[in-house]
Amino acid sequence: MATPLLGAEGLHLEFPTKVVFDSLTLGIEEGDRIGIVGRNGDGKSSLLGxxxxxxxxxxxxxxRRGGVRFGVLAQGDELDPESTVGHEIVGDRPEHEWAGDPEIRDVISGLVxxxxxxxxxxxxxxxxxxxxxxxxxxVGEWDLIALDEPTNHLDVEGIxxxxxHVKRRWAKNSGGLLVITHDRWFLDEVCTETWEVHxxxxxxxxxxxxAYVxxxxERDRIAATMESKRQNLMRKELAWLRRGAPARTSKPKFRIEAANQLIADVPPVRNPIELQRLAVARLGKQVVDLxxxxxxxxxxxxxxEITWRIGPGERTxxxxxxxxxxxxxLGLVCGTVAATSGKVKRGKTVRIGMLDQxxxxxxxxxxxxVREVLAETKTTFTIDGKDHTPAQLLERLGFAREHLSARVDDLSGGQKRRLQLLMxxxxEPNLIVLDEPTNDVDSDMLAAMEDLLDSWPGTLIVVSHDRYLLERVTDQQYAVLDGRLRHVxxxxxxxxxxxxxxxxxxxNPTSASSSSSAAETQEGLSGAELRAAQKELSALERRLEKLGTTIEKVHNEMAAHDQGDYEGLAKHTARLRELEDEVTETEERWLELSEQLG
Structure with missing residues (x-):
């Protein structure tokens, strides 16, 4: 039987203008890893508080159970401005004491x-x-930890x-975690339970x-609520999770048949061929060349030495x-940063729109x-073949009608982000650049934003530490490594x-010498061998793209397949296994060649 760590009974919390919780009862047990989600302003931080x-x-x-040590990361810190980084982390402990602790060293190297x-x-x-x-x-010893937006200000590696760290911190079925975050990959990777505050x-x-999606x-379907827009949006999200991200499909502990029934009539999130055709019509064939x-x-x-040809309709x-x-x-692409060497060429029809921080x-x-701002905008926006007015679009992004009378400066960060995206x-840009667009927004807003971008016919470039968003809205990724741009x-x-x-x-000097050996390997290749290796590398990249398309097709066929036909499903599963094995082999060869070519 699970051991309780903390319990709450009959909690009532209200502010002068709003009842946040009326009579709330819940508990946290040993081994719980709980993600807290919900719209901004619905009470997530108040619950944690x-x-x-x-x-x-x-x-x-x-x-609390007697003796339970509870550590909390709130949205604001209590650090002493006059103190040093080292003193705030390890206090007055002697160096030999904390430096000899591998767990403390891991935290320091991982974060600071x-x-x-x-x-x-x-x-x-x-x-x-x-x-x-x-x-x-x-670095402290805790039985229960609560983290309020811990992934803010962390990059992909830090997240x-x-x-x-969280997965290794406690033994199985011990310790407890409460985390508020809009980073959906982190929630999927860490949490065993999700609490929705609404x-x-x-x-x-x-x-x-x-699993939560x-x-x-299914809850919305069974309840037959009036939230049809929300329900349809989340069904689309589910379709992507089941088809577009195979690694996640095994995580929900529910009948896969139920998931397939829910998304049977949901088309793929994007039609890349149609979007590219529309993008070429709006942009021509040249977008930006570096x-x-x-x-x-x-x-x-x-x-x-950055060479990058951005094509119409690419989502990077x-x-x-x-x-x-x-x-x-991004500044090079948008023209706000000048190159000190090389050339930047932009197509004549390119119109750049940037969502900055x-x-x-x-x-x-x-x-x-807000109402006055919308009144000045006559443009409509087409989603799935239907025209939407600015007000309808803002509502679709989760903007409450009662805030239409508010002044823009008085809006919250999340409301400003919605209005910024709308504008x-x-x-009507044909090249959109998004620089950390997930700041100040909740998971519902992110899903709505992704839904809009799915039907937007243009070129999209996204910089974000939110890997879920990157995987969801882009079709290829590049990395800036050691000053160079590299396709990954x-x-x-x-x-x-x-x-x-x-x-x-x-x-590590040993690793450095092996890196030097890799460089020497490239230098030792003849011109013909170098060209052959580069040609094979390009062929492997095309093969990986083709395999990805084929795997998506098989997933779509499985989703549409009669779930009672076990023999047919087994054939699809075997085909998927073959394709995934081929992807693994191709990637290994790709990495081997990449190392040779530096």
Missing amino acids: MLAGRIEPQAGRVT ADIPWDARIGGLSGGQRRRVALAALL AWLAD DGIVEPFEGGYA LQRV EEVGVRFGEREVLR GILGANGAGKSTL QFSQLADIGGDR LLLS PGGVDEYLALRAAHVAAHE
Whole structure:
């Protein structure tokens, strides 16, 4: 029988204008890894605050098992601005004590390796402070940990490290985790249960994000609610999880037949051929070409020898560590950064729209009411063959009608992000650049945003640490590594492997010498051998793309197949296994050649 860690009974919380929870009862047991999801403003942080004892409810009580150590990462930190990074993380402990602890060393290298140990907290950026606060929490001994948006300010590597740390931190069926995050990959990777906060209640679902989506769709279907827009959107999300991301399909602990019935009439999320045809019609064949481009700021070389031909209708995700040069690369594409070497060519018909992190599109309309902003916009937007007015589009993005009278400056971060995306789409660009678009938004908003982008016929470039979003809205990924741009057919997993190898090579002399050997290998190839290797590499990349298309086709056939025909399903499954084995072999050969070619 599971051992309880914490319980809450009859919690009532209200603010002057709103009852947040009326009579809330729930519990956390040993081994629970709980993800908390819900719309911004529905009470996720308030729930965490009550459970942690930082917010006092008007009624009810929270009890902990005796001796339970509860560590909390809130949205704001309590670090001393005059203290140093090292003191905030390990306190006054002697160096030999903490440096000899492999778990503490792992936290430090995973989160703050790039921050000077003696730096003053007051001199750090917001993102650095956040990582120091997280590291300070994780080096402690806790039976239960609550994390409020821990993935903010972490890059893809940091998020992967945190997921791995949480999974290794406690033995099976011991310890407890509560986490609020809009990072759906993290929820899927870590959580065994999902709590949805909505309408003053907390509704539990078994499993991570993929399982939650399946149950939520089925719940809405059974209840036959009026939320048809929401239901259809989540069915589309489920269709993608079942067909487009095979690795996730085994996670929900429910009948796969039920999932297939729910999505039987849902088409694939995108029709890439039709979208590309429309994109060529709007853009022509040239979008932006970068030829042997380099960028220097003073003595520092940020990017070098970048050749990238961006085609009409391409949907590309850009990966890279913080400071690798991703924003500089976007600046080259958009024309806000000048190349110091090489050439940048833009097609004559290209119209660029950029969603940045500073809400620059809203800077000149801060005093206007949202309704006035919409009234000035006559453009309509077509989704699945139907025209939508700006107001309908904003509502589809989850913008409440009562906020239409609010001034733009008075909107919350999430509401501003919705309005910013709306104005971007209505400006009718044919090349959209999204720079960290997931900031300030919840998972429902992300699903709505992805739904809109599915039917948008143009070229899309996305920089994001949210790997779920990257996999969902882009069809190919590139990485900025050591100042160069590199195609990564294996997506985020391949990028993380390359980054780990790169870091190891710079930290370990033995690895560095083996890297030198790889470079010498390339130098030792004759001209003919080099051309042959490059030709084979290109052929392998085309083969991987073709295999991906074939695998998607087989998944679609399985989804549409009669679930009672076990023999037919077994044939499909065997075919999938063959294709996936071929992908593995092709990727291994691709990596081998990549290492030879440097």
